[in-house]
Amino acid sequence: xDLRASIPSRERLIITLDDVPSxxxxxxxxxxxxxxxxxxxxxxxxxxxxxxxxxxxxVSPFLRDKASVFGVLSRTQVFRQLTSDFFQRYPxxxxxxxxCGLTHYFQWLDNHTxxxxxxxxxxxxxxxxxxxxxxxxxxxxxxxxxxLPGWWQRLGLPExxxxxxxxxxxxxxxxxxxxxxxxxxxxxxxxxxxxGSEMLFDTLSWLAIGCAAMHPSVCHTHAEFKxxxxxxxxxxxxxxxxxxxxxxxxxxxxxxSMALACTCFRALWGVPLYGIVRLSLHD
Numbered sequence: 314x315d316l317r318a319s320i321p322s323r324e325r326l327i328i329t330l331d332d333v334p335s336x337x338x339x340x341x342x343x344x345x346x347x348x349x350x351x352x353x354x355x356x357x358x359x360x361x362x363x364x365x366x367x368x369x370x371x372v373s374p375f376l377r378d379k380a381s382v383f384g385v386l387s388r389t390q391v392f393r394q395l396t397s398d399f400f401q402r403y404p405x406x407x408x409x410x411x412x413c414g415l416t417h418y419f420q421w422l423d424n425h426t427x428x429x430x431x432x433x434x435x436x437x438x439x440x441x442x443x444x445x446x447x448x449x450x451x452x453x454x455x456x457x458x459x460x461l462p463g464w465w466q467r468l469g470l471p472e473x474x475x476x477x478x479x480x481x482x483x484x485x486x487x488x489x490x491x492x493x494x495x496x497x498x499x500x501x502x503x504x505x506x507x508x509g510s511e512m513l514f515d516t517l518s519w520l521a522i523g524c525a526a527m528h529p530s531v532c533h534t535h536a537e538f539k540x541x542x543x544x545x546x547x548x549x550x551x552x553x554x555x556x557x558x559x560x561x562x563x564x565x566x567x568x569x570s571m572a573l574a575c576t577c578f579r580a581l582w583g584v585p586l587y588g589i590v591r592l593s594l595h596d
Contacts, residue, residue: 326443327369333489334437335534337414340485341365342372343385344416350379354386354566360417364444378529380567384587388515388563391589392484393421395513395561399480400427403509407479409470411457412486415441419452432457432468459486460494465505478509488517488538495540496551499592503552508596515563515589516548517541518582542584554594561589 330337345362348355365372376382396408396418404426410418413431422429431448432455433441441454448454457464471477481502487495502512519541525531531538542548549555562579564587565572578586 326367328440330436330440332534332536334414334434336485336489336531336536337416337437338370338372338534339375339381339530340385340389341415342375343382344389345372346376347382347386351383351386354383354390356386356389357421358417359420360445361415364415367444374533375530380564380571381528381530383567384563387566388484388589391561391563392482392513393418395511395589395591396422396480396482399478399511400424403427403478406477406509407471408482409468409479410482410484411459411464412483413437413441414485415444416484417445418482423451427451429453430455430468430470434458459483459498460490462497462501464498465501470505471507473505473507475507478507478511480510481506481512483512483514485515487514488521488540489536490540492540499548499555500551502592503554503594506594508594510594511558512592513589515587516585518578518584518586519543520582545584547584548590548592554596556593556595557590558593559591560585561591563587563589 341361341364344356344358345365348357400406400408400422404424407428407430408418408422409430409432410416411432413433414437419429428451430453431441435456438454438456455468457468470479487498490498517538521538521541523538525537545557548557562575562585565575575586
């Protein structure tokens with residue numbers, strides 16, 4: 314199936330993305346096509362297919378990687394559930410998707426009282442402006458570069474003394490940063506976030522570092538895995554306020570062999586092969 318067929322080629326947007334930003338095509342393709350492949354994990358994304366339809370890009374290499382398609386849909390479910398739980402506890406809180414790509418989580422999470430911020434580097438946000446509907450009330454777009462310290466203040470997020478907690482989400486982001494940059498991101502969240510705030514992100518094992526060329530989807534983007542967890546303390550060591558509340562498997566539901574591999578890896582190495590981490594703050 315070619316989503317672009319309904320739009321003449323001369324009207325499609327030719328995109329040019331650097332290595333890491335180009336990885337946004339992987340979840341975009343999975344959410345546009347994956348529901349039919351894995352209906353139990355269907356995302357029901359109203360914006361992924363229309364965005365792809367406007368782009369002059371071939372995503373078929375990503376769709377041949379069924380495990381990654383499943384992984385995107387599975388992690389979407391986990392992120393949505395954890396974020397929804399957060400907004401049930403704090404219905405007027407702020408959610409911030411940092412490194413948002415072309416994902417539109419607020420379509421699922423808008424409770425009519427919360428606020429949402431989508432942020433990424435300029436190259437991505439310019440593309441987002443052309444392909445996705447303009448944000449409405451309680452939904453903002455912003456620029457962010459997590460490799461540069463001070464991003465919390467630059468985004469105008471609530472100060473530590475604020476009574477408004479913040480849910481920070483980083484999906485498919487931290488594994489492409491250097492280890493010291495990830496440490497600074499976690500440190501800044503721990504230092505700056507108000508009480509009640511949480512941070513969600515997906516993480517690879519350290520064994521994946523330098524091995525992106527072996528990944529069936531990421532290899533097409535020329536991005537590289539630069540950070541992975543060696544120990545569960547990697548998630549909390551950057552700041553004394555950080556607390557590991559939960560970790561969630563992503564790939565267990567793909568098939569029996571994958572479930573066994575994930576379970577054995579976790580037992581042997583003490584960290585998830587690939588999973589989602591939920592941090593909160595000790596106050």
